[in-house]
Amino acid sequence: MIDRINRLVAEIDTLKAGSLDEAEQLRVKYLSKKGFVSVLFDDFKSVPAELKREVGQMLNDLKNKAHQKIDELKSGFDQGSIASSVNQDLTRPVHNIQTGSRHPLSIVRNQIIDIFARIGFTVADGPEIEDDWHNFSALNFTADHPARDMQDTFFIATNPDILLRTHTSSVQIRTMETTKPPIRMIFPGRVFRNEAISARAHCIFHQVEGLYIDKHVSFADLKQTLMYFAKEMFGENTQIRLRPSYFPFTEPSGEMDVSCLICGGVGCNICKYTGWVEILGCGMVDPNALENCGIDSQTYTGFAFGMGIERITMLKYQIRDLRLFYENDLRFLQQFSGAF
Ligand code: PHE
Numbered sequence: 001m002i003d004r005i006n007r008l009v010a011e012i013d014t015l016k017a018g019s020l021d022e023a024e025q026l027r028v029k030y031l032s033k034k035g036f037v038s039v040l041f042d043d044f045k046s047v048p049a050e051l052k053r054e055v056g057q058m059l060n061d062l063k064n065k066a067h068q069k070i071d072e073l074k075s076g077f078d079q080g081s082i083a084s085s086v087n088q089d090l091t092r093p094v095h096n097i098q099t100g101s102r103h104p105l106s107i108v109r110n111q112i113i114d115i116f117a118r119i120g121f122t123v124a125d126g127p128e129i130e131d132d133w134h135n136f137s138a139l140n141f142t143a144d145h146p147a148r149d150m151q152d153t154f155f156i157a158t159n160p161d162i163l164l165r166t167h168t169s170s171v172q173i174r175t176m177e178t179t180k181p182p183i184r185m186i187f188p189g190r191v192f193r194n195e196a197i198s199a200r201a202h203c204i205f206h207q208v209e210g211l212y213i214d215k216h217v218s219f220a221d222l223k224q225t226l227m228y229f230a231k232e233m234f235g236e237n238t239q240i241r242l243r244p245s246y247f248p249f250t251e252p253s254g255e256m257d258v259s260c261l262i263c264g265g266v267g268c269n270i271c272k273y274t275g276w277v278e279i280l281g282c283g284m285v286d287p288n289a290l291e292n293c294g295i296d297s298q299t300y301t302g303f304a305f306g307m308g309i310e311r312i313t314m315l316k317y318q319i320r321d322l323r324l325f326y327e328n329d330l331r332f333l334q335q336f337s338g339a340f
Contacts, residue, residue: 005058010070020077027070085103101337108313109188112208115232121186126171132161134170138292139249152194164192176293181300182214201319206309213302222303230258250283261315280307
């Protein structure tokens, strides 16, 4: 028995394998149930009692040696076992855990909310599916008013009174109908217009509406509020420019431009080579709109504004194509991880 063990020990020392398969065949030959080493264990019963201790020890050594040798032969071919020895290196740098990130439009919407919260504006929202009254009529768009054509509306096929809101100004009406002044609120939300999709326009986009109604609110308050917003959003050196405009629900009305952040005012395709980018419409709330909601226009005045979140985000992050916001391309979205 001792001889047989010694012979096997010597034999195992010389084993060689040319492939993973060959190494596996050696394992079967020596270590499987009917393998040479296992057979010796079966014969252990017949070893005289006084030798059992010594022979048992030798057998165990033999078995360990066989395992070790064959594992060694296998590891020369087996990628998995190389990987597992690398994994046991606790000093290795770890893999980054991929966390999600906020969408750039959410980041900017939250910034807008923060900026206005600091001067006392609270947040509310309203429905995306609206009726004609809240989206148009109460906002002083008469039935045949050409301004209705300014906004290509998606109507519900079975009921022309129901539509997808074309602007967040509908939430001004809902708020004024139910809230007594003073009102100092902003309304962020999604809006819909039947427009061809391009680098500058989309049929779904986002606005933030602002509304401030109280006694003695003036155009100077509007201008100061918007200037504060532009500097908080785009930086202290930002210039603003107010141009006269027209909306049925504000009088007087204006549009506000900020100096183009992308080219610094020199001229580029985003600012159409003017150095200025329009970011919002605004004005003093028309007395008709106040009265439509039961607010006494002799006692109260107010201002409103509506800004496009996509436009502001494009300016802030120098994004030249609005379609990127809706394509869910991770290479685009991951650039905003870590921002809030
Ligand atoms: N609702 C207007 C638009 O979508 C913007 C606006 C809001 C203008 C509030 C004046 C006052 O173009």
